[in-house]
Amino acid sequence: MAITFNESTKIFTLQTAETTYQMMVGRYNILQHLYYGKRVDGSTMDYLLWGTDAGFSGNPYEAEGDRTFSLDIQPQEFPSQGVGDYRTSCIEAVNPDGTMAADFRYVSHEITKGAYKITGMPAVYDEEEISSSLSILLRDENTGLELLLKYGVFEKEDVITRAAVLKNSTEGMVSLEKMLSVCLDMPFGEWEMIHFHGRHAMERQVERTPLCHGTVSIGSKRGTSSHHHNPSLILCTPQTTEDAGDCYGMTFVYSSNFIAGAEVDQMGQSRVFMGIHPESFCFRLAPGEVFETPQVIMSYSDRGFTALSHNFHRIISEHICRGKYKYARRPILINNWEATYFDFNEEKILKIASQAAELGIEMLVLDDGWFGKRDGDCSGLGDWFVNLDKLPGNLSSLSEKINAMGMKFGLWFEPEMISEDSDLYRAHPDWALQIPGRKPNRSRFQLVLDMSRREVRDYLFERMSDILSNAKIDYVKWDMNRSMCDIYSASLPAERQGEVYHRCMLGVYELLERLTAAFPDLMIEGCSGGGGRFDAAMLYYSPQIWCSDDTDAVERLEIQYGTSFLYPIGAVGSHVSACPNHQTGRITPFHTRGVVAMAGSFGYELDLNTLPQEEKEEVRKQVSDYKKYYELIHRGDYYRLNAPGDGKEFVAWAFVSEDKKQVLVNLVVTHTRANSKPIFIKLKGLDAAVYRLEDGRCLSGSALMNAGICIPSVSGEYRAVQFELTAQ
Template identity: 30%
Template sequence: MNLNGTTINRLLFRAEKVYRKEEPSLKTGIHKHPTFDTWFLVTQRSTYVIGATADGYLVNLHWGNRLERLDDLNATMQDVFFSQNPPPTYATEELPVFGGLRFRDNVLKAELPDGTRELNLLFAGNANITEGYILDVDLRDGYRTELLVTLHYELDIENDIIRRSYTIRNGLDKRINLSKAFSAAWHLPTALGSDEKREILTLAGEWAAEAMVESTELRPGVTHVVQSQRGFPSHVSYPYFAIRQVPSDVNPSTEVYFGAIGWSGSWEITAHTSLFGTTRVVGGMHHQDFGWTLEPNESFTTPIFVAGFTSEGMPGARKLLPRHVRKYQQKNLETQKDSNVFHPVLYNSWEAVTFNVTAEKQLELAEIAAPLGIELFVIDDGWFGDRNNDSAGLGDWYVNEEKFPNGLKPVADRVHELGMKFGLWFESEGVNPNSDLYREHPDWVFYYEGIPRYEARSQLVLNLALPEVREYVYDRMATLIAENDIDYIKWDMNRPWGEVTMHDYDRNPREAWVLSIREGFYYIVDKLKAEFPKLWIESCASGGGRMDIGVVEKTDQVWTSDNTRPDARIMIQYGASLFLPPRVMYGWVTNSPWDEGIHIPLSFRFHVSFQGGLGIGSNIHEYTEDELEESAGWIELYKKIRPVIQNGDLDWLVQPSRMSELVAVSQTTSHDQSEAVVLGYRFNSPFSTPLNWIRLRNLDKSARYSVKVWTSSPHDVDEEYEMSGALLMHKGILLTSLNNAQFKSAVVWLKRN
């Protein structure tokens, strides 16, 4: 047989395939390379790779789409471009510290006993993998090996997310002082060229205008900073970021890198892009006025900073992060473990009575609420102390005997008899100067000696870092919960912090910023949850001032805004849904001052509140019989569809706009694609234009779905038909009832046949 070169090559290639042992595909979990000090962190759809260089620098080698093999990725330091950019400056270090020839954003800064104010942390030769999804990597200071930092990585494999933090341990014989302790640094792959554009999405806001989505192009040499210096996450910005690729003719990518900090105090995230296309994101507890002292053998662990990657654009990021938050909420809270237990439909009596709270008025409202289908009845501010307005009584957590002559128990008992749970409002971190508590303990607040104490909202902030303060707050709350069979508490917080320091404290007085959260707020919440495992807790801070992912892992739900005007609330929920699961975001049906002079139908108000947990805050005492009947009907419909709304993935088919304010459409889909709920809103129609076809997403294209549409009445189905999943996604549906309308809305329920 005459064999030419081509034939020989084919035979050799075939023989290689026959005799070469195929390497197995890389499974999910954490794997160490057999030769190099390189670790592959593999989720369902992404891979994150870190490795130690020969000099000991721990750097990121890859973050993006999933790799299939333990490729030979050996960490090396990149070449020096010129003397102004030494290698450590542009190294993708996992923990860039203040020290050495590093001139970019850093994560950790410390002052050592000899006055040195820098570190040089290198791989210590030790890394442990636990249960296949947890990795701890040790770094030691190159000159003081007794100083140990352990980086913590935890994979959420199914949601393509990494949870990061670190612990610093002082093995020296003298104290060290930390002046910065961010949680992590994240490095995006280098941009392909000068024409490649990326945008950073952040969430801005103000009180009553929370979580407004802002998009800014990342520009070389510009550092983007989002932050809160107020002692809590605040309304002005949220500890969240997303960086997305802007598609172009040569790069149609929809890759998104996104993340959030799990911390309920002051925080900061910065993102910087160099002229060479490198982008670094760092973040954690805010460094302004931060301080922490480590005595010999003490350690300090940072809050978590979670981040993930998706190639499915912002809809993918909006799905993965809320799923992750929900997963860890279920992991931590007894009340959330069962997905078949749904967040209750609540009634809050604030708008009906404000501070004019009495047992008689609460009982009257409870008798009206129960037949509507309300499942949780909540008494808001005004039930305690000398509390007839917001200038007195805060901190005196004793039932007002004039308003409740027999205490709260008879009201709670009647609420329970009516088949509802009973809830109560607290603002445990605040105190009015006009209160018995402050008169007895003026030293329990944040203050500086010799300086007038700054009041906001006629109140001061309690220093929960003091053991006696947090024990008082816990004791009063626990006593009231036990004595009155309270099922739910709303934890409010209504002013930013100031004068934050510690007195008679032999450590660093700046520790108050951290202690008041960890040893104060978190301590009380955790202790209440431990003693009352069935207690539901809502986080509130003048609306959406404290709805970070850290608080959601400790509480059941959040109040996203004091602004209950429906069209505003849609935009607020749109932004918050980037990181919060639908079920934890509560919306109320109200007739609040926000929309005086504007006629917004009751149906529209309910449909907006269908976005997550449903509540009513209106003065139902003034409802007509028709309004009560309609409310009961919408509540009944909500209960039928809430398994999808509360457990499904929320997506936005048409995003709300602050400019046009014309239309918004959301879709929530069950994980198995068997059901979906579409909510459509028409704010205005100035040009009498009909709506376009709305193409749905995430359905089973081969299945047929029954479709029901409600608009103005819960008792009448406006449309009912069947369509295939493919047609629903590729052609869509027409919501003709929203044409030429103002404040008109529709509920669409799809069920797979």
């Protein structure tokens, strides 16, 4: 079985195909972590526990004269405050009597088939009950607080999930001031942490840092998972590479404020943690009420980052993404944003659609500006009524004309926002998050709607449903274009204002759940100024996310590289845009833009009518190629062959089909030199078969992986090479 409990040793063992996770009900019924790593069979790992009389590290009362057992140095599953562990805690609560200690001890457990659920939040699901779940109940006997730790085991995917639930079993009000989702204590080893930082239009940049004594953490306090730090991290040994070495990955199934990091303690032990950011968080629990944390997905690999990435790609593709477009081929689209911005009318849109249809593109997406008084970004949000000056025939007429061209029709929304200059704001100023008597922090003159309020969500559902029901709309781009600030909800009392961030996020999830249930054939693409909310939770509702507002092909090499460590390639919205690029001014070959955009869900972001004929023919070929390689790109294994940065002259990646019979190799030269050397790249993921190249040569898989293949010198700036290999 995937989960077992040994009654005599009190050890829980969680097994996946390649990994083992062990914990123990230890001395004094304290739940202690034992081991997480490469699979071990038939062994109890409690021999790894050790103790010493560490100065200024106290001991539980029951230890009496034994000074070698201290929570300050013992590995634990869910450390709490005020009971002798001075390292990073997972939970901080103010009890009804004002005390701030929580001493949780084991009470009972339950093992069940299938995946556990989290009320009101996305989580890894299991429709076929191939997984197992473990719930461990802990209690603070002094206060009666109950803590339920949840573990999910997906054997084939080598994934373990974690979450926690706190129940107020006291007779008074409890103020929960911090509650993380996971702690992983690593009692030995030298570690480095990889995280994915960035900014708007330059998301998920890879940074690798050795851990040192003290705490290093990343996070977001912006009300979104953010452009600036992705809610994920990797812990690895200094020797770990793409193909070898120990590494642990974690990603947070949550889209709002978070904190994640690692602490090295006085004994050189490392504690990794992840959860809701405790700053600006305080949740009040009345007697009998519970608080559930979001989920964390964890995986381990002893074969380097590539195997770890494959684990995350599989679990997200198969057990996070849902709906029709989990498997159905997504249409190749053209978005009008960079073609027109706000300056469009029906004639312009139909002209773009007509040219797109002629070249084989399958859907037109009408971006910002189709509603309310919206001729710029300072007005109109919230007024989800069609602007009949721009679209006199309404959306139904426009969609019918586009459908008649053989294309689908998609539409942009920014549901969570309200403009100060809008009819909605004039009617309901209290629906916006803003502090009474204080001028708000402005960002494009738009405020954030209080998504914790039922009447706000009902209004949005009504308006969006009306739009979606009265025109043939197959796709929605769901945007969110500012960080949250001035946090105050007029619907909550003063003592509950610390709940606003989380309640708003639950409201967003609830609205998305209602819409996806009401319109099951609708495809939603997530967006937050590009990649500002690129996380596993949003992928639960939208199988792809606009990866970045930076459409420059060379910049996208780095952005998509970082994204690929934890998120599947099919989740990446990626388009060919115009040159000079609108964000950087860089000029890149049209072919290169296509190769880079094919590392994701493919489309265009330009006015095709302005292209010369040879580039229009290139569009036709790109569309044909992407259709040909769709299953390989979306379902195959992704390999990073040469990383960007550090003065490297090229970036390369490949897709390999599950049966290893088809391979697509992609390469972009990022630094062209005079009298350049040929490029050699070693392929990955092949088998012993003989592979035929497009030029007719036949080479063995072992030769291609161990000796590699030579790519002749490519002249010109930012040239790309793309070629296919097929097993004979």
